[in-house]
Amino acid sequence: MMADLPVQHQNIVGPSVCCQWTIDQLLDAGYMSQFNNQVNIIDVMHYPNNNCFADRDPQAIYPDYLNHQGVVGLASPYFPAANRVIAGGKKFMMMETNTASCGGFPGISDAFASALWAVDYAMQMAYGNFTYALVHFGGQNVYYNPFTPPPSNMTQVRGWNTGPIFYAQMVAAEALGSTGNARVMDLQLDANSVHRAGYAVYENGIASRLVFVNYVQPTTPGANDYTATFAIGGAQTGLPAVTPASVRVKYLLAASVNSKDNITWYADM
Numbered sequence: 001m002m003a004d005l006p007v008q009h010q011n012i013v014g015p016s017v018c019c020q021w022t023i024d025q026l027l028d029a030g031y032m033s034q035f036n037n038q039v040n041i042i043d044v045m046h047y048p049n050n051n052c053f054a055d056r057d058p059q060a061i062y063p064d065y066l067n068h069q070g071v072v073g074l075a076s077p078y079f080p081a082a083n084r085v086i087a088g089g090k091k092f093m094m095m096e097t098n099t100a101s102c103g104g105f106p107g108i109s110d111a112f113a114s115a116l117w118a119v120d121y122a123m124q125m126a127y128g129n130f131t132y133a134l135v136h137f138g139g140q141n142v143y144y145n146p147f148t149p150p151p152s153n154m155t156q157v158r159g160w161n162t163g164p165i166f167y168a169q170m171v172a173a174e175a176l177g178s179t180g181n182a183r184v185m186d187l188q189l190d191a192n193s194v195h196r197a198g199y200a201v202y203e204n205g206i207a208s209r210l211v212f213v214n215y216v217q218p219t220t221p222g223a224n225d226y227t228a229t230f231a232i233g234g235a236q237t238g239l240p241a242v243t244p245a246s247v248r249v250k251y252l253l254a255a256s257v258n259s260k261d262n263i264t265w266y267a268d269m
Contacts, residue, residue, distance in 0.1 A: 104144030
């Protein structure tokens with residue numbers, strides 16, 4: 001039995017539940033206490049959709065990937081378990097996820113929409129006490145890869161291709177920082193709008209970064225730009241007003257949610 005094995009380094013991850021049981025059922029059954037000395041990370045696996053049988057119409061479910069409430073519904077069922085795990089001194093991980101199982105959907109997983117969705121999803125998981133998350137990738141015949149190598153020995157000729165979801169990982173990594181002290185709050189923008197998401201990132205109790213996601217596809221250039229006004233402290237908060245005089249702004253942009261290339265992540269200097 002695993003519980004009887006001597007463990008020198010407590011780095012085992014489990015139970016990797018996906019489909020038959022829920023993580024809450026296993027925690028209720030005593031999984032964490034039974035394997036307390038062996039398991040350091042409690043994990044789950046979840047995809048929002050299943051494309052293993054290639055029987056879904058991507059265009060019919062496209063709006064699901066441009067919907068903040070869809071992201072909340074995807075992550076929030078795990079929040080109670082995450083809180084239990086963190087309170088028990090363990091880490092909580094989304095071991096495997098992406099836009100859809102078995103390689104994703106053409107026109108969604110390889111489009112800019114997936115990058116916006118993944119930024120929102122990453123920040124929502126951080127808000128819900130997830131410690132880690134792994135974005136799955138596969139071979140050259142899948143749509144959701146963050147990056148894909150060229151075939152055989154053609155690396156020097158063709159180079160690697162980056163997918164839209166790669167840029168989401170850069171945004172999330174910069175937003176969360178490297179200290180391990182980041183705490184995230186869902187700002188529930190515009191009465192928890194489906195079209196936009198916003199998150200505040202605190203470092204050691206101090207508001208340090210903001211992340212905004214605008215899912216609205218512009219009908220004309222600039223038609224659906226989103227302008228955010230923020231203040232840190234002051235007013236009804238009862239806290240000192242510490243809004244900075246200036247901020248550094250970075251943009252994740254593409255011409256359309258359907259774009260598959262010319263995706264940029266840059267600073268407005």
